[in-house]
Amino acid sequence: PGGPGGGRAQTIAPPGVRHIVAVASGKGGVGKSTTAANLALALAARGQRVGVFDADIYGPSMPRMLGLTGQRPGVVNDRIQPLQTLGLKVMSIGFLMNEEDPVVWRGPMVMGALEQMLRDVDWGELDVMVVDMPPGTGDTQLTMSQRVPLAGAVIVSTPQDIALLDARKGLNMFRRVDVPVLGIVENMSYYVCPNCGHREEVFAHGGAKATAAQMGCRFLGDIPLDIQIRVNADAGTPIVVSDPEGPHARAYLGIADAI
Ligand code: ADP
Secondary structure (H helix, E strand, O other): OOOOOOOOOOOOOOOOEEEEEEEEOOOOOOOHHHHHHHHHHHHHHOOOOEEEEEOOOOOOOHHHHOOOOOOOOOEEOOEEOOEEEOOEEEEEHHHHOOOOOOOOOOHHHHHHHHHHHHHOEOOOOEEEEEEEOOOOOOHHHHHHHHHOOOOEEEEEEOOOHHHHHHHHHHHHHHHHOOOOEEEEEEEOOOEEOOOOOOEEOEOEOOHHHHHHHHHOOOEEEEEOOOHHHHHHHHOOOOHHHHOOOOHHHHHHHHHHHHO
């Protein structure tokens, strides 16, 4: 054993966490972290106790997206305390380094850091831990899917063919390691001009729904390309909290309800 789908090493599961959901994508830049942050906030808005675990060691986005840049977690009784904001508990390697410093680590160091953030962080009682995975199907994905008891994975893709091709690879990886795929989200699905209302399908439209049907998994919903989603994510107040009654928040709540 040892290859994908081979024998399972000892699992790492934070004891008080009921469900661990990975948010994954085949490619970078499709909006996986934005989706993970908004989905976590949508679950919290539904009354769940939610943690966010940023497993994107080489490109952690959660400190900035959740307005926690420059903050450091405390330590109580030798246990690292996750940061708390917007009703979420959050842990990211980004809290342990300066924002512009690269992580120059080989795989085993990354695996060690992931394990430590799951084991030595005092996550407490959580209904859901949302894991922001790195893009692609590398070491981290394998470790997380084989060693962490994932309840399932949400795949984020933009609608163009090249992104969907990589999304299918991601989906097949989770299936190979027996992690249920909860469904696909189509991000940057269309753009509506705020001035004239014209709708443009910048990256094509509907590809994720078609892919979900082909692959026999659920389509969880689409999120448009919208400047407010980007501005609020950059500002550390994702759209679900900055405009909780708006159409985008409703879309993320719909995805939270579907998983
Ligand atoms: P990934 O995690 O897949 O690398 P990010 O979530 O970091 O992608 O998103 C990449 C960039 O695109 C960020 O600047 C983010 O604010 C922006 N973005 C993501 N989704 C949307 C969207 N639906 N509309 C507008 N901008 C978006």
